Amino acid sequence: MLTNLTIALDMMGGDYGPRSSIPAAVNAVNANAHLTLILCGNQQVITQELEALGSLSHPRLVIRHCSEVVTNACEPAVAVRNKKDSSMRVALDLVKSGEAQACVSAGNTGALFFMAHYVLKMLPGVKRPALISAVPTETKHPVYLLDLGANVHCDAETLYQFGIMGSVVAGQALGCDNPKVSLLNIGSEDIKGHEGIKQASQLMQQCDYINYIGYSEGSDIFSGKADVIVCEGFVGNVALKTCEGIAKLIMHKLIKALNKHFLYKCLAFLLRPVIKKLYKRVNPDQYNGASLVGLRGIVVKSHGNASAKAFHAAIDEAAREVERQLPEKIAAIFEQTHPLTK
Amino acid sequence: MLTNLTIALDMMGGDYGPRSSIPAAVNAVNANAHLTLILCGNQQVITQELEALGSLSHPRLVIRHCSEVVTNACEPAVAVRNKKDSSMRVALDLVKSGEAQACVSAGNTGALFFMAHYVLKMLPGVKRPALISAVPTETKHPVYLLDLGANVHCDAETLYQFGIMGSVVAGQALGCDNPKVSLLNIGSEDIKGHEGIKQASQLMQQCDYINYIGYSEGSDIFSGKADVIVCEGFVGNVALKTCEGIAKLIMHKLIKALNKHFLYKCLAFLLRPVIKKLYKRVNPDQYNGASLVGLRGIVVKSHGNASAKAFHAAIDEAAREVERQLPEKIAAIFEQTHPLTK
Incomplete structure (x- = not known):
């Protein structure tokens, strides 16, 4: 320290x-x-x-x-x-x-x-700063998501640079040499997405420093498949805030479902601490803070x-x-x- | 019928x-x-x-x-x-x-x-078709989200047209005359987002047919604030798939938390039907189907x-x-x- x-x-x-x-x-x-x-x-x-x-x-x-x-x-x-x-x-x-x-x-x-x-x-050579945050996954380790809204749109080179910066952040935080880096896209096949994404994918593939594992979809963010997921700011911001919204919705519906029957109501009382803790864990934006890198x-x-x-x-x-x-x-x-x- | x-x-x-x-x-x-x-x-x-x-x-x-x-x-x-x-x-x-x-x-x-x-x-006058689907909210009514991936990027005019089409779909499905239409953005203030979004917002404001209520953020999707939420395909696809991912993560964490203690384990057995039903409800993509409009x-x-x-x-x-x-x-x-x- x-x-x-x-x-x-x-x-x-x-x-x-x-x-x-x-x-x-x-x-x-x-x-x-x-x-x-x-x-x-x-x-x-x-x-x-x-x-x-x-x-x-x-x-x-x-x-x-x-x-x-x-x-x-x-x-x-x-x-x-x-x-x-x-x-x-x-x-x-x-x-x-x-x-x-x-x-x-x-x-x-x-x-x-x-x-x-x-x-x-x-920093010398860096085109744009990015907002990065750790997001919980199904595994023990979080995934580092960037950019979360600092840059509305990003070109291929910028996304590629975010891959490098994300890799440094995740490597330091997770204590690993070779964090897996992925690009957020609307499909996992090579043909998916727009030109900027496809070019960024090629740049990452060619870069020795990045352990690039290909595309991820929104549903893969929390699977732990990647240590770093790169996207443009508009998309990252919406993804993160959607998490917030759906976590709230699920908790709302869960509590409502539990309140419907007397037995479940009793269980809900016992379960409240579990649900509360869970809500905090899946609502990363609230409890971590994001960094400008x-x-x-x-x-x-x-x-x-x-x-x-x-x-x-x-x-x-x-x-x-x-x-x-x-x-x-x-x-x-x-x-x-x-x-x-x- | x-x-x-x-x-x-x-x-x-x-x-x-x-x-x-x-x-x-x-x-x-x-x-x-x-x-x-x-x-x-x-x-x-x-x-x-x-x-x-x-x-x-x-x-x-x-x-x-x-x-x-x-x-x-x-x-x-x-x-x-x-x-x-x-x-x-x-x-x-x-x-x-x-x-x-x-x-x-x-x-x-x-x-x-x-x-x-x-x-x-x-259809005459329509620039691009859009993929639309109903997404559950905290209220009784779903929200209609479009585009979900048919168009990677969309200009202002296309987003505006999506507002009209979404309004027709939601009006018919919800049986209301004046569904509330919103644009998905990275902030609720007027200054937020890129030029395309700002222009689309103006077009919607000026259109008598659209009951435009301004911007929504990712966290607002499920609040029931809007009946229709418009975004470009890349963003909509990521948002919908992120829902899928986070719903899976929450269920995974909930079951794991419940399995930690014997008492909770018994409760988990009783709660399984509630959790299963809930998972289906918050995982809209799986259980609705999306329409090309x-x-x-x-x-x-x-x-x-x-x-x-x-x-x-x-x-x-x-x-x-x-x-x-x-x-x-x-x-x-x-x-x-x-x-x-x-």
Whole structure:
């Protein structure tokens, strides 16, 4: 474990803002004695919330006042241009300047992506950053899905690069040398999909660094067939949010079915903890946080309606990525394996 | 109910071919005294299977021998050009000639789409046909999702037309005048998504025929917020197959969790019927069949690994669409509401 770790937090983002980010920050520093958090946001609000939790004078919670907030409705380009003293921007600036080794935000995904891109810049050779997250599977290991919405459309080269970055992330997280990489498509046969997918498939096949196993369909995501699944942002975002929706639907229908008969009602009472735990496990977006990869710095995006627990998990994820030196590892691989960008 | 109904079946498509299509056909004619089925496929195989079920001489099961089969690996263009005596093609030709009022196939989706497009042609004014299916929601009513993979990418005008067609299908199926139509996007705010989506959103807003309610995200699909959700084929296909995958994952995890303790194990035994029923309900693709809309004829696509029960459900869906005169209704609406195509 690192003996000195500083992470900047955008306290004002997400549906709950400081109501979830403050307890998350307090729990995170209490759980990790080497962690310092810089709390970016409205000083008055943060002070009040910290006071309420009896943590105002915590030596490893440093407040950095910011006068602005990036709302969910804010256009990314407007956020970059006009919101220079927003909690999101200041957190990113702290990573850029080296004062923090990573940052976490639950705010507007598009704005965070644009701002992070603008402030931190791409790693050499990387065309576009991607949003990546671990998704549960039927096996013991999760699968890493990218891009989850940072890039609406992606060309073949970009998808191919996502394969490399996904491979580094999964390799580090799963502790394996040769993670299996797959492209998300609408059929497993070679003839399926559009030209961009087919070209990306060829690029991955030709790349020694990627252990490419061919196409996956939506139904394969959770089978554990692949360690990394690559798709464009629009598709990945819809897939992940569809998971959220269907998990909710199944739980809803299950509880409804159980409530129909007295016997099942009793069982439902006993089963509630099992169902609750399961719901959390299959609802990855809520409980992991997603990371922006490809940038010269570590940025973790927590879910817009992240609870304190989920925001805490995102802080932990940022800490792990600092330890794994993810940007440095991705840069090293791109230097070796990416002859297409000079 | 119609007193005279003839449906052509592609008996050789799907993973199980006649093993599921034959029992489905037998059950369907036994359940509906007005239904005649034309069984297109290898005469010898069909005869054997019918004989095994004691239904060889059924007066409303007519065999039409076809010497070819369209396999899953067959390129759509090749299927159209070379497979003129395939069970899929012959079933479509029977709709074209008017001998059958609809057809059902569980075969290669891409080939079926191309062939149906080539044989039956588009309705006047319709740019592209779409694959549509009912998906369960938290409410009593399903939501109609299109396109599910017939068109990999779609422009704004095509998405807009899908909104009209989806509105007709949902209006007929749900028995309502003003079904709520939504566009699938990666955020609910106006600024989200790509240009095609934004333009389609404007077209829908301006159309008097569409009760447009704005964007939906993947997580909204199952909430019942909309009656129709429109997206391009790649996205719809991934979303639907993701549902399949996550439903399987949840059932897998639920059964595993229940098997951990003796008490839960006993409960699992009692709960099995509830879980099984639920799995079927949230796995729509398996149990409904999807329809190709926008063509001058009715074509229902059953799932590739459809069981006899699922194939039977697809036959029933085709029968309902004949009754509702879906192509005629769509044509009438396009005549009224589609000034962009002359």
